[in-house]
Amino acid sequence: MKFVHLVFTFICTSLVLTSCKDDKKTETPMASNSDKDYYTEPYRPQFHFSPEKMWMNDPNGMVYNKGVYNLFYQYYPDSTVWGPMHWGHATSEDLLHWKHKPIAQYPDENGYIFSGSAVLDEQNSSGFGSEENPPLVAIFTYHDAKKEGKGNTNYQTQGIAYSTDNGETWTKYEDNPVVSVENSTDFRDPKVFWYEPDQKWIMTLVAGDHAEFYGSNNLKDWELQGKFGTDKGAHGGVWECPDLISLKVEGTDEEKWVLFISINPGAPNGGSGTQYFIGDFDGKNFTTDQMENRWIDWGTDNYAGVTFSNTPDQETIFIGWMSNWLYARETPTETWRSAMTLPRILSLKKVGEKYSLFNYPISNVNDLISETGEENIKIMAQAEDSISSDSLMQSEVLFTTSTKAFELKLGNSDGEELLFKMDGNDQEFTLNRSLSGKTDFQEDFAKTVQTMPVPDLPDGEYEVRILMDKSSIELFLNKGQYVMTAQVFPNQDYNMLKILNTSDEVIEFKEFEINPIARVW
Ligand code: FRU
Numbered sequence: 001m002k003f004v005h006l007v008f009t010f011i012c013t014s015l016v017l018t019s020c021k022d023d024k025k026t027e028t029p030m031a032s033n034s035d036k037d038y039y040t041e042p043y044r045p046q047f048h049f050s051p052e053k054m055w056m057n058d059p060n061g062m063v064y065n066k067g068v069y070n071l072f073y074q075y076y077p078d079s080t081v082w083g084p085m086h087w088g089h090a091t092s093e094d095l096l097h098w099k100h101k102p103i104a105q106y107p108d109e110n111g112y113i114f115s116g117s118a119v120l121d122e123q124n125s126s127g128f129g130s131e132e133n134p135p136l137v138a139i140f141t142y143h144d145a146k147k148e149g150k151g152n153t154n155y156q157t158q159g160i161a162y163s164t165d166n167g168e169t170w171t172k173y174e175d176n177p178v179v180s181v182e183n184s185t186d187f188r189d190p191k192v193f194w195y196e197p198d199q200k201w202i203m204t205l206v207a208g209d210h211a212e213f214y215g216s217n218n219l220k221d222w223e224l225q226g227k228f229g230t231d232k233g234a235h236g237g238v239w240e241c242p243d244l245i246s247l248k249v250e251g252t253d254e255e256k257w258v259l260f261i262s263i264n265p266g267a268p269n270g271g272s273g274t275q276y277f278i279g280d281f282d283g284k285n286f287t288t289d290q291m292e293n294r295w296i297d298w299g300t301d302n303y304a305g306v307t308f309s310n311t312p313d314q315e316t317i318f319i320g321w322m323s324n325w326l327y328a329r330e331t332p333t334e335t336w337r338s339a340m341t342l343p344r345i346l347s348l349k350k351v352g353e354k355y356s357l358f359n360y361p362i363s364n365v366n367d368l369i370s371e372t373g374e375e376n377i378k379i380m381a382q383a384e385d386s387i388s389s390d391s392l393m394q395s396e397v398l399f400t401t402s403t404k405a406f407e408l409k410l411g412n413s414d415g416e417e418l419l420f421k422m423d424g425n426d427q428e429f430t431l432n433r434s435l436s437g438k439t440d441f442q443e444d445f446a447k448t449v450q451t452m453p454v455p456d457l458p459d460g461e462y463e464v465r466i467l468m469d470k471s472s473i474e475l476f477l478n479k480g481q482y483v484m485t486a487q488v489f490p491n492q493d494y495n496m497l498k499i500l501n502t503s504d505e506v507i508e509f510k511e512f513e514i515n516p517i518a519r520v521w
Contacts, residue, residue, distance in 0.1 A: 160220065
């Protein structure tokens with residue numbers, strides 16, 4: 001095989017990043033810390049949310065109100081591994097720069113505080129606030145470990161709490177729990193929204209192998225409406241963290257409902273993953289004629305993701321937990337564990353005869369990105385091109401192409417590499433992290449080559465966008481039609497990108513860019 005070796009170097013390293021920055025895109029972080037070592041530990045994400053210290057899993061209670069995005073999350077303040085759950089809390093005005101807040105929900109006599117949601121109770125239906133100052137109401141699962149330990153089966157119940165100061169402080173409802181059933185070993189993760197046609201609240205929760213829908217007028221008294229899923233979708237593990245949203249099909253007035261169900265284990269590339277169903281909801285029942293299993297993200301590290309409530313302009317904004325229960329407790333970070341995905345906009349498009357859910361980073365991520373200039377790259381048949389960039393692990397790689405036969409390799413001088421491969425013949429995209437760096441902290445971490453079928457990618461040009469942040473990569477094909485999110489732990493930052501043409505024709509990458517991304521901490 002003959003290789004043509006073209007090397008051009010991007011001079012914009014992380015050290016000289018500011019001098020390369022295009023002024024209009026510079027922004028001062030809101031949440032900064034005077035300590036220059038703040039958020040600089042090995043593998044610490046620079047433009048993703050991660051807790052200051054200790055263990056984090058699912059995003060919870062995501063609600064926007066009065067200019068503030070509240071993000072709560074499953075948090076254990078005493079260890080870097082999972083334990084009695086609290087709700088950690090952070091706020092942001094742009095979903096990128098975050099302020100850490102005191103813990104919002106502590107375990108109480110009803111149990112630990114598992115995942116759940118929060119809504120703005122605009123009409124004060126709960127009576128927890130007033131019409132002038134409507135409350136935020138959080139709805140979460142209580143997990144009673146003592147009851148569980150004694151062999152009972154009714155240890156997961158749903159509780160509520162309210163805030164009249166936009167999420168700063170919370171009061172638990174005195175008559176908690178508000179929903180309980182006799183056999184509730186996996187009965188959890190309530191996600192609530194206002195269902196306009198019936199003027200009532202709907203709570204979606206999961207009960208082992210299916211979802212249940214409850215209705216309420218006041219967020220306190222709930223009645224079962226319908227159930228979905230025992231005979232639909234993937235069932236390789238327990239159902240968790242549901243979300244039910246309505247979306248307009250792009251370019252039409254048609255409205256469809258999308259039900260998200262996280263599942264663990266049973267994801268297509270192992271461990272945890274999030275499937276979705278496109279269908280209809282009538283206030284009681286969700287129905288779908290979808291036959292195949294669908295996944296919001298084919299990478300191993302996007303779990304328990306749900307959407308924000310009450311967003312401006314009714315945008316549907318999704319955040320997931322960037323890890324996987326297979327190895328989340330063992331990843332090689334020392335002072336904290338886990339990060340969230342970038343916030344992503346969800347949209348529904350018709351591709352051929354099929355509805356398809358797209359997810360793509362919110363547009364203000366662009367405010368962190370410095371454009372360094374673009375090139376059109378041509379690579380001869382069976383040839384390779386190498387590009388070096390010291391800031392690769394905090395960068396965006398972006399280009400447009402119509403080829404379906406290429407490989408991208410991110411590597412460092414230790415010989416570690418992360419490999420992406422587009423195989424048009426098999427209509428498949430793969431991610432291989434077996435040689436990506438630290439992998440032996442858990443046997444399953446790099447065991448499988450992650451595979452994503454891409455049958456409906458356009459025949460013509462499509463965008464490839466990769467966002468890398470110290471220990472994560474998020475890959476978006478065709479603006480979010482196909483997505484992979486994965487963690488990586490190289491022993492040294494990758495600083496070399498190789499592009500391989502695996503076809504017998506010249507291929508072209510148009511408007512190719514590697515752009516540094518500013519840190520937000
Ligand atoms: C999902 C999950 C939820 C549960 C929470 C506990 O990752 O298992 O079902 O509420 O985590 O921390």
